[in-house]
Amino acid sequence: MVHAMQSINYLKVDPSNFVFFNFAGPKKLLQISQSFWKMTKAGPETDYESIFSLRVNDITLRELLLFQSLYVCGTQTDILNMVKDQPDPRVFFKTFLELDGTNMVTILSFDSRAMKVLLDEEMSHYFTPEYPLFYKSKIQKTDNKDKFFYRSAIDMAIENNQLTAAACIIHYITEFQNNYVSSYLFQNNLIKLMDR
Amino acid sequence: MFIYQFDFDEWPSTHEDDNTYIRAYNGSLFEIRSQYRNIFTEPRFELPDENLAQEVSSTKMYKISYKLNILQFVNEYIEQPDPEKPL
Numbered sequence: 001m002v003h004a005m006q007s008i009n010y011l012k013v014d015p016s017n018f019v020f021f022n023f024a025g026p027k028k029l030l031q032i033s034q035s036f037w038k039m040t041k042a043g044p045e046t047d048y049e050s051i052f053s054l055r056v057n058d059i060t061l062r063e064l065l066l067f068q069s070l071y072v073c074g075t076q077t078d079i080l081n082m083v084k085d086q087p088d089p090r091v092f093f094k095t096f097l098e099l100d101g102t103n104m105v106t107i108l109s110f111d112s113r114a115m116k117v118l119l120d121e122e123m124s125h126y127f128t129p130e131y132p133l134f135y136k137s138k139i140q141k142t143d144n145k146d147k148f149f150y151r152s153a154i155d156m157a158i159e160n161n162q163l164t165a166a167a168c169i170i171h172y173i174t175e176f177q178n179n180y181v182s183s184y185l186f187q188n189n190l191i192k193l194m195d196r
Numbered sequence: 197m198f199i200y201q202f203d204f205d206e207w208p209s210t211h212e213d214d215n216t217y218i219r220a221y222n223g224s225l226f227e228i229r230s231q232y233r234n235i236f237t238e239p240r241f242e243l244p245d246e247n248l249a250q251e252v253s254s255t256k257m258y259k260i261s262y263k264l265n266i267l268q269f270v271n272e273y274i275e276q277p278d279p280e281k282p283l
Contacts, residue, residue: 034226180200190270
């Protein structure tokens with residue numbers, strides 16, 4: 001169904017896009033699409049072109065406990081050790097509605113060491129190029145819990161002066177997410193990146 | 197990632213001219229589908245008439261590849277300093 005609520009609008013690449021929730025099947029997909037007029041013999045018909053899709057996962061108790069543990073870590077080294085300790089890194093690549101539609105790899109983009117581990121070439125067999133890993137995320141403001149800001153993992157890495165993390169993310173995007181939709185992640189930060 | 201390659205049904209897929217042409221486009225990426233004649237305005241690029249398609253020899257036709265360079269969209273909203281405001 002077409003989603004009419006504005007809470008997920010930040011995922012749109014352009015305001016004219018539509019958000020579809022395909023949650024009926026075993027694969028829960030959140031699709032960003034664009035409508036267009038298709039000329040048929042019977043006349044013009046509305047059709048939709050998919051721009052990108054996100055696979056939304058159900059969170060398990062184990063995953064929930066892991067995320068809770070990451071949030072109570074005292075230092076970045078503790079976070080890194082927890083990341084390294086996981087037998088299956090796919091938990092960091094999954095999109096969850098509980099994380100406001102983002103994934104842990106985006107949230108951890110403030111730490112270069114964690115990004116180096118998670119986006120290493122050795123992890124490439126865990127990557128699923130049909131679903132983007134990096135897209136715009138909705139983040140709650142710390143001083144006002146009712147307000148949000150919207151950033152990508154690259155923005156967060158630059159903001160925290162983690163250029164190694166930014167380089168890892170850009171490498172991932174060019175290798176596994178190399179399509180025109182990803183160019184929107186660089187719309188407001190390319191000059192900043194070049195300045196660094 | 198800054199090259200958007202597309203193949204729309206609304207745009208002609210073949211032409212007898214095999215040269216490369218570059219055109220400017222300032223509209224939305226998501227509206228380009230309907231903008232063919234506004235981008236390629238010359239008479240030689242007009243949409244082929246399906247009824248006349250049989251009359252042209254297919255040996256002279258070349259496949260067209262459309263690419264849009266979207267690097268220009270990046271940082272398009274840079275705020276310019278107000279010239280009347282003192283530095």
